[in-house]
Each structure stands twice: as structure tokens, then as C-alpha cells.
Amino acid sequence: xxxxxxxxxxxxxxxxxxxxxxxxxxxxxxxxxxxxxxxxxxxxxxxxxxxxxxxxxxxxxxxxxxxxxxxxxxxxxxxxxxxxxxxxxxxxxxxxxxxxxxxxxxxxxxxxxxxxxxxxxxxxxxxxxxxxxxxxxxxxxxxxxxxxxxxxxxxxxxxxxxxxxxxxxxxxxxxxxxxxxxxxxxxxxx
Numbered sequence: 216x217x218x219x220x221x222x223x224x225x226x227x228x229x230x231x232x233x234x235x236x237x238x239x240x241x242x243x244x245x246x247x248x249x250x251x252x253x254x255x256x257x258x259x260x261x262x263x264x265x266x267x268x269x270x271x272x273x274x275x276x277x278x279x280x281x282x283x284x285x286x287x288x289x290x291x292x293x294x295x296x297x298x299x300x301x302x303x304x305x306x307x308x309x310x311x312x313x314x315x316x317x318x319x320x321x322x323x324x325x326x327x328x329x330x331x332x333x334x335x336x337x338x339x340x341x342x343x344x345x346x347x348x349x350x351x352x353x354x355x356x357x358x359x360x361x362x363x364x365x366x367x368x369x370x371x372x373x374x375x376x377x378x379x380x381x382x383x384x385x386x387x388x389x390x391x392x393x394x395x396x397x398x399x400x401x402x403x404x405x
Contacts, residue, residue, distance in 0.1 A: 218291055220263040221351065222275035228260060228359065229253045229367045237368040238375055245375075252374050256367040260397075261355075268402035269293050269325075271363050273355035280348040283338030287320070287329040288350065293402060295321065295328030296353040304347045306340040311349070314339070323357070327402070366396040 234249050235241070261271045270276075270292045278290065283303070290298070301314040316336075321328040330350070332338050341347035369390050 216281075217279045217346070219277045219279075220274060221277050223263075224257070224261050224270075224272040224274050224355070226272045227253065228257050228272060228364060229371060234368065234371050238372055249371070249375065252371045253367070255374070256370045259370070260363060260367060267363075267397060267400055269400065270355035271359060271400075273353060275299070275351065275353050278348075278350045278352070279346040280350075281343050281345055282341045283332075283348055285337075287331050288338075288348075289329045290327060290350070290352055290354070291402075292354045293327035294323050294325050294354060294356060295319070296355060296357075297322065298330055298350065298352045300349070300351040301330065302349040303339055304342050304344065306342050308342045312339075325400075328354075360400065362396040363400060366393045369393050369396070 229237075231246060231250050231253065234253050235246075238249065240249065259266055261267075261274065265271075268291070273296065274292070276290075276292055278288075280288075298317070298319050301317055302311050303314065304311055314332075316333040318331040318333065319328060320331060369392055373389055373393075
């Protein structure tokens, strides 16, 4: 199995204006730095290998498998918005075929969605090579949970105040509140 981020998030978790308001910064000298911190928080929360194991803002993903499992195909990076394509290479090694008749289950559910073959059918046999099954899907919250946004603001604030990776003084880890705000959204299946 392989998972690839096809289209990264275009929506920002935290805008520059929101970050500056949180930091109580009213000058422009640090705008580039604050923007970079917001981008780092965005990557940590919604990048390809993000800590949450889910899509927090809309993204497009591609899942590749050697073959279809029996029954359902669990789609990572919840919540699922929609499946945009299901393709497979037939067992005879012919050209890739698109499957248009499948069922999407648990769209928009925070613990993840999955697909099933059409009623009274099974998934087709593939040639068993890596990438023989290719599923493209969109996932992410339609309305970003406030806890995730606030955690991003806390991360930005912490990094803004603690700019060095190493120093004589002890630099603390991220504030405990970040973990408390994010743990309910962590996808442990990821």
C-alpha cells in the first residue's frame, strides 16, 4: 500500500492576520517569519505525513494497493469528502480500467469512510503488481474544528517566543494544551 498527497491544502488553517492577532503583533517586520511559522504548523497538522493522520482541510489523495481486499476498502486521512476515481489493472495485465459502480460509506464521518463494490458484486481480480489498484479521493473538514485552529495558534505562539532549537536555557516542548486540543482528532489507524 502507498499513499500520496496529490493536491495539498489550499485553505490556510491560520491566516497571517489571525496569527498576528494571536501574537499581539501590530508591525510588519516579522510578517515573513510569522507566515513561515503558520506554514510549519499547517504542515505539521495537514501535510503528507502529518501528526494527526487525517486531513484537516480539503486535500486530494491517491491510495495504491496490489489488489482489492475482500469487502470494504478503508480510506485513510478522514473525514472523507468523496471518492473521485477507482481504477485497477486486470489480472490479464491489460490497460487500466475505471470502476464507476461502487458504494461510498461514511462520507463526512470523522473516523473515516470506505468504499464497497456495487451491491451483489465483488471487487475484480487484479494482476497483483504494486499499484494495481488506484483510488483517488478528497478528504478534509468542511468546517475546521476550532480546537485544531487554536492548537495551530498555540504552536505558532510557542515557536515565535522560542526561536532557537538549542540554547543554554531549557526550551520546553509544545504547550500541553496543544496535545489536549488535538488528541480527540488523532486518527490512530493512520
